[in-house]
Amino acid sequence: MMSPKLLELQHLKYLDLSSINFNGTRLPYFIDSLSNLRHLDLSFASFGGRFPSQVGNLTHLQYLDLSGNDFNRVENLNSWLPLLSSLTYLDPSSTNLSNVHDWLEIESKLPKLTNLTLWGCGLPSPVIHSSTLFNINSSKSLAHVDLSQSQCTSPSIFLWLSNYNASLVLLDLSNNSLTGLIPSVIENFTSLVHLYLYQNKFDAVNLHSFSSLCSLQELSLGNTSLSGQFSKFVQMLSMCVQNSLEYLYLSDNHLSGSIPNLTNFSSLKALSLSRNQLSGTIPESIGQLSNLEQMDLAMNALQDVVSESHLSNLSRLTYLDLSSNLLVLSFSSNWVPPFKLRYIDLGWFWGTTSNGQVISLFNKQIGEMFANSTRNFTYYLEIHLSSNQIEGPIPSTLSHVSYLDLSSNNILGSISILCEAYKSLMFLNLSNNNLFGELPHCWTHFDHLVMLDLSYNAFSGKIPSTVGSLYHVEKLKLRSNRVVGEFPSSLKNCTSLKVIDVGNNQLSGCIPKWLGVSLHKLVVLMLSSNNFNGSMPSELCRLTNIQNLDVSANNISGTIPKCLNNFTVLAQKGNSSPTLQHSYRRVDTSYGVDYMDDATFVWKGRMHSIDFLSNRLTGEIPNEITDLVGLVSLNLSRNGLIGELPAKIGKLQALDVLDLSRNQIDGRIPTSLARIGRLSVLDLSDNFIVKIPTSTQLQSFDPSNFAGNPELCEPPLQKMCVDQQETVISSNEEEKDELITWGFYVSMGLGFIVGFWGVCGSLIFVKPWRYSYFRFLNVLNDWLYVRVISIKRQFN
Template identity: 35%
Template sequence: MSSIEDLDLSFTNLNGANDWLEVVSSLPNLKTLDMSACNLSLMSLSSFSQFSHSKSFTPLESLQLRNNEINDIPKFFGDICTLRELDLSGNNLNGQLIEHINDLFGCAKDSLEVFVLASNQLWGSLPDFALFPSLKEIYLLSNKLNGTMPKTIGNLHNLEHLNVSLNYLQDVISEAHFSNLSKLLSLDLSGNSLTLEFDFNWVPPFQLEELRLRSCKLGPRFPNWIRTQWNVTTLDISNAEISDTVPAECYLRFMDLGNNRFSEKIPPWIAEDLPQLIVLILRSNKFSGSIPWETCKLKYLRILDLSLNDFSGIIPQCLNNLTAMAYKAYSSTNLFEGGCMGSHGLNYMYIGDYVDSAMVALKGREYKFGKNLGLLKIINLSSNKLTGKLPTEITSLLELVVLNVSKNNLIGKIPQTIGQLKQLESFDMSRNRFLGEIPSSMSELQFLSRLDLSFNNLSGKIPSGTQLQGFDATCFTGNRALYGPPLTQKCPGEETPNQSLSTDNGSTEDDEDNRDEFKKWFYVGAGIGFAVGFWGICSSLILKRSWRHAYFLLLDNMKDWLYVAMAVNKEVAEIATEGDTFNLDAAHVYMSVRTRL
């Protein structure tokens, strides 16, 4: 064991172990020690210091302590004079970054080449890394750094990879920050509030292979200095406030120009000058015109996102030439094969970042795929003005995982061969003018977990006995002639007995409803008529005196007439009924009295 140079103890729980230090210290030739995800804390490392000056650690060059529970950098790390690589990413480091850097001010600062503190809770400004003259790679992404970026970082002559993305840095970046970085290969400043202000004719001293400036302010003109980077294979300048034309870059494999203000048409040279392109993201711009057929030449393309633009015309039928979406890729396949990734290859996370943001556009919510992110095959043409049919040829892209053509003006039927897309997990063709029946082959899409066919002109019965019944009814709404579960509208001839009885008695129920309705409105009308008549008469009597006097005089006369008539009737009745026979004279008297009255 004394000859061991590389020791990997990662994913071994060493929190309760007592003899691991003795084992490690007994390896005099140890150069690389990996104790990542070993449940280590600062206390468990405290006894490590007694061995740091021993011969055992004289040749130690690489110390990897990723994903533990360390909340501070042990000061004895700075005394390991041969240390070239230190990785403390994914721990519990917090506080100001400069305070932790001070713990390394020993002989290690002269030998350290790779410094990784990603995914911690560090804040403050970037320190003066010029005190570490041998640094080649700096990874400080995913922290809470909220200060500025010192110009002295431009004095790191050996720096090759710089990643400070996903922080809260606020600064204006100029040529001075990169004045002597002639060996720089990758630069990632994404996700900060940085403004890049360079002289228009400035030519950098480096040739980058990866450049990521997402959410940095670069516009409105396309930065001329980027045109000088002939070796760039990965370019992400999305959400950078650029409203210029798209430049030609020969060796790009990852191009994200999303969330800018690029206009006019997609230049046809993209396919001719970028034959190795794997990811093309032009979403949320102002591109117009038709989708150039030259796009079909990008046979390595795996992610195509043209959503949220003003594209018109038909979808090219030649999309079946995107052969990378037709054949299975393996997990070992490198999306950026040939590009420089640095010793920590952190590109993987950017595919993940893209997919998350793309899923918001696709679904309106976050969505996780069950596959390796590097294996995703996506076509997103949503929110444009595309017309014509969905090409049948697109169903030959057998490894397609996401297909979104929603919010266009597409017509025709869903291709009957849609069932060939066995790997499809998300299919959105909502808000178009598709017609006809849903193909029964769609039941063969076993991985389908997100479907939206709403607001089209689809008709017929939804294929039953499939996973389509497991989707919410809102996935099918807006198709008037579509019926069957999960929609509540039943198929013709499938009414239940109760529903049939209800149909037979429908006329009777309608008559009863009509009568009830008539009664209701009769009483309402009578009440309104009484109120109008009553108050009409009363208001006339109140407002007009002559009518009021005549009215009351009429009432007095009627009262007198009734009184006299009743008295006379009584007397006549008594006279006429005297004796056993009717008195004719009394009858005449009665009639004469009535006449006078």
């Protein structure tokens, strides 16, 4: 937390709290008391809650970075952002600005702004007239604009940017939904050095749009529907940028023809032409690009013999991908490559350089990778060999490897070799193989391990207690093995865990309470298809970050905890992330790696799911579950749940799947259920429901979704209700005032009795009080009589 003692630093001008984990707490209001701040960096500090508008009081700010936090959706910037008239750098990236339609006009009120970064902000189409775009009183020195991944669709973005055609140095509009043609105004951005337009939906790209951008050093047009002859595109670029261009990314387009002579581009460091329609040969002149560091020509129709002359002068080359072409390698046996590759992918070719650090040969049908013991693997740090046909035991020659992915092969035997040869592992994926035996007890050796995936094998025995020594592990997957016994309590020491998946094993005992107490970072908890028993511990409600909770197909009894609405992430809209990122850096080298989880846990691109299928849960569905407005999938089927559906179930607007079948739920279906517009899977079969609300979208579901409810009537069923009346429950009726209950009437009766006898009983049994009361009434009567006679005389 931030200490108020910061206020004692009244002369503070520079404050950097970036990458500190504040665990979703709100930015303290006292931040605006540091009135001398010029530089404030709160990037990736895990702040949450309301967006910090109080920074608008820091009127001397020149640099403000709020990126990568978990702030709520912003409704208004106009009340505070224009107050920061001294800003030169502004970055609120990853903040939801989808309701801020005047964001362009607000920016115009920051006259000194040079850097504007709004990536991942979900920007709406700006509500602004084109005439205003050319007359805004904004900064004329805006040099850096990053609007990537912000769902931009409006062509007015280019019109607005034309105000800065003399100052703009970097423009990033990548990963958006821009359509149509690139407007001709882009030709006027003559000061551009870096231009990123990749991953958009342009109908076509005019090659001449870039002919006047003579300052370009980096041009990225991947996946932009760029078509035509590649040689013509090179000829057009040669007019202006042949001496300055360093990075050219044109992958995932429709470029055709052959690769021309590129020696005019003497500064070129990266060339990416993968996934196009290029044919012909690779010119030997490409070997004269002495500054080239990355070359990617994969997945084209190139046919050639690649010889030493193609690579002779590429001494700086570190990345080479020529895979999925029709190429043949022809080198003399004594040729020494001039480069030191870190990555090579030739589809079928095993790298011969001992300087490599990364091998990526997944899905290449390799069968005998480790058969030759003379191959030297000693210095490889990262090996990707998944989805091949590699057989035999795990090799013992990878002693320095940090990232090892041998998943989806035919590797068999035990994994005891890990204890002897793999002390540097950070990421280990051996899933989908034929490994067996008990899990080893040597996990205390793996100080660096972040990800462990042993799922879909045949491991048996108990989970060893030494897994509690994996203090840095963030992901533990043992799904679909034959593991038995209870969760080892030592696992509570692994406080960095974000993912636990032990589904489809033979684990038993109660679900441990410490899962919710100690592992508060859990995002995914998969315990399905085991033998867990007992009740659902309320301590699980402390998992405020949980996005996917699956305890299906166990023997869990008792009621569903009412505290599920403590799942903070599930109780928020639009907070789902389809992947989880894990990262770690080795202390003995400069090597670091990021790992993105696969989509195992994702439903239609989102994770938010609760699955209690096939247990012995009883009682009613708690009303609190309707507070989880971010839920995408809810499965409570095959239990013993009773009572009516929660009246406010319509609050779950994000639901795609709702399965409540095979319970004992009764009563009517609330009409609010029909207001869930995204609902595509609904199963209420085999319950005791009596009425489907008519004139709703529920009539569009198949009758089988409601089968097995003997008293159920109304379409889509053929059976009509006896009274033939359409008794759709109004929202006022289903969300009735819960104060009017049996207890309410009892309380009202008791209150009347106490109040009546408290007054009247006193007058009956206490003589002095009775005399005083009637004396008061006589005096009041006399006073009223005199007042009435007096008023009457005045009128007369």
